[in-house]
Amino acid sequence: MVLKNLLISDKCALEKIRIIRYRLRKKRYMQKKMVKKNSKVTKYHYFTENLFFFNEKSIQTYCDNYKHAIISESDRILGNEYRDISGGYIKIGERVDWNKDYIFDHKWELKHYSRYILKDKKVSTDVKHVWELSRFYHLVVLAQAYQITNNEDYVEKIIDDVFTWSEQNPINNSVNWTVSMEVSIRVVNLIQALSLVRKSNSFNKEMRIKLNELIYMHGVYVWNNLEKGLSTNNHYLSNLVGLIWIGVYFKGSKLIHFNNISKKYLKFAFNQLIYELQYQINDDGFSYEDSVSYHGLNTEMILLTLNILEKNNISYPIELKMTATRMVEALQKLLINQKHIPLIGDVDNGRLIICNLLSNSDKTNFSYLIKIAKEMCLLKESELLHSPVLLSTSGIYRVFNKTFDIIIKCGRIGLNGLGGHAHNDQLSLVLNIHGEQIIVDPGTGYYSGDYELRRLLRSTDSHSTLFINNYEQNDIDIGMFKMIERTNSETLEVNENTFEGRHFGYLDTHGIEYIRKIKLYQDNIVILDSVSRLIEKEAFINFIFDDNVTLMKIDETNVEIKKNGLKVLLSIEGGTINILDQYISKSYGKTKQSNKVRITMESKNLKSIIRMK
Structure with missing residues (x-):
């Protein structure tokens, strides 16, 4: 019986391998077939006359207030200084390596896109650093600078970057060809940039031909590698958007093949x-x-x-x-x-x-x-918004008055219960007082760049909600973008100054039903947290604070909160307070040291009052 099961298992594995090989052969055949078709376009040297988001007229509308910033940014790009994904700058030498992660100093070798392992805990890198540079966001900035100044240096930089990128990233054979979303965003930025510099004298006939060919081949790739699985997301939307932009670019083309592609x-x-x-x-x-x-x-x-x-x-x-x-x-x-x-x-x-x-x-x-x-x-x-603001299907609620503004998460988790980009934040809250961010969500940090940080900032313990020691409200250990839903959150009451909800994330593991009620007044907030069963020294309520907030513990039940001249007092009944370190990330790839108030529940009912001082 054991041998039979092993044979069956081996057969299943072989069948999966056979299917994968068949799909790869089919994709390669389609790519070769489309490359042959490309012979029809190798002599097409006209840039489109169609309009895109930025054009000669809209530049004045959208860029008038920050023309100096555009020129300053473009001058930095001329010196090979590019923005990274976190918003900072990367200073690169004379030649850009478009397959290098400059943050982690890791070079991705060239091979067929199907052979890459993008999430490998053994390798210290985050492929998003490479992708970000290859999205060509900076080309649009350079093109805007050209529109403002008529300086051909900006166009020549666009040409140099695009052609060096093409040399280093053969079609289908680099890490920049692994995900259709990246290909789609890149071609959108290429199209937008070219539409702004198409009248430049820096382009010769051969350059125009190659650029049209590059746009065309981006479309071929996206068409053959649509990111449509059992549950689609922003990736598939970007694929469709990329195809539309390419369709608009080639619409009205003097070449019948391009016109047909556009219609298709x-x-x-x-x-x-x-x-x-x-x-x-x-x-x-x-x-x-x-x-x-x-x-x-x-x-x-x-x-x-x-x-x-x-x-x-x-x-x-x-x-x-x-x-x-x-x-x-x-x-x-x-x-x-x-x-x-x-x-x-x-x-x-x-x-x-x-x-x-x-x-x-x-x-x-x-x-x-x-x-x-x-x-x-x-x-x-x-x-003017009126309290409450309800996004009931998505489980996001906003209750506010002239002093306090609270946003609460209470609903089904993302991707219809599969997780996706959701965090363990059910019944967690975000608090602003007089426009100042006080209690915050911790953000993301990294995906594959730091697996531990990714899990930490996604976890229950990093959100302003109930946390049972060493247990998650939903299981997040099955994958970086997956969850097993247990919370099954419900909204019990929402009005202009009240929110009440509950979840069952700890029902199976601890027999606990958790209810949170928030009541807003003009000079204070009352938060009531109730559990159906108390686990002594194991049940906590966390509040995650912005990194610019200063906390001072007065005693076991009171904490003073300060930010930019604002003074607030947090007082509790039914527990004891500790102040702990906490990472937060307001931008991908960038973390800051902050603090959280952790309240140990000593009763099944905890009352927290946040009042103005």
Whole structure:
């Protein structure tokens, strides 16, 4: 029987290997087939005349207030000084190595994209560092600088970077060809940059031919490697967006083959986008991945894509516009001080293009999308929000008054219960007082760049909620982007000054049902945390504080909180207070030392009062 089981297991493994090999052979055949078709385009030397998000006219609208910043940034790029994913700068020598992680000093060797292992705990690197540079965000900044100054040096830098990148990244054979999302974002930025510099005298006929060929081959790759699995996410949305931008680029081309490609991509992407947005966007307008940052990225991708369709008088399904409106409305409801997102769920700083260089220095600032949506008539002029704000399907609630502003997570976890970019943050809260961030979500840190940090900042212990020692509210140890849901959170009451909810994350392990009730008054907040069963010295309530907050423990039940002249007192009944170290990450790849208040529950009911001093 054992031998039989082993034989069956071996047969299953062999069958899986056979299927994988078949799929790889098919992909390589398709790539070769499309490369042969490429012979039809090798002499096409015209840049498109179609319009994209930035053009000669819109540069004045979007860049007028920060022209000096664009020129300053572009001059740094001329000196091979590039922004990294965290918003800092990387100083590179004379020649850029487009396959090198400059943060971890790791070089990715060239091989077929199917042979890479992107998540390897034995190797100290984060492939996102390489991808970020190869997304070509900086090309758009250089192109904007050219529009402002007519300085051909900026165009020559674009040409040099694109062609050295092409030399170092043969089609299908580098780490920059492993994920279609990266290919899609790269081609969008390449198209946007070229549309701004197409009248430059720095291009010769051969360069134009090669650049058109490069755009074409990016489309071939995305078309043959669509990231559509059992559960799709922002990756597949980016693939569809990339195909639309390529379709717009080649629309009206003098080459019949390019025109056919344009029609093919646009028709397919429109049909798929309608379905995907119905699937990925909840009824309340929020993305089902359970991350405010990724919702911002998705909103940007859809807004900018609809924007270029309208600029080129390309009709598209009305359903896309209706969904885009709901998405931007959901984003607006969560902006703190009408600018910043709360760091609920993962934060990887992703953008489609850099729409606003100034806001890009703060990766939590999404106010520029509100401005774009208003210009596209998707939003009315800002209306005052009224408490409570409900994104009920997504499980995000906001209760506020003139002094306090609280955002609470209480609902199903991301990807319909599979996890995705969700954290163990059920019944966790974010608190702002008079516009100052006081209690925060810890952010993300890294993905594969630091596995321990990734797990730590995703864990229950790093969120402002109930934590049972050594136990998670949902199982996060099954994968970097996976969870097993146990919390099954429920909202019990929400009104203009009250929130109450519960979860069952510790019911199976400890027989505990957890209820949290928050009540807002003009000069204080009362938080009531209740557990159905007390485990002495094992049950804690955490509050994670912003790194600019100063905490001073007065005694076992009182802590003074200070920030920028603001003074607040935290007092508790039913427990004892300790102040511990805590990492937080406001930007991917960047961490800061902060603190958390850990309250040991000594009763089944804990009362926390936060009052102004």
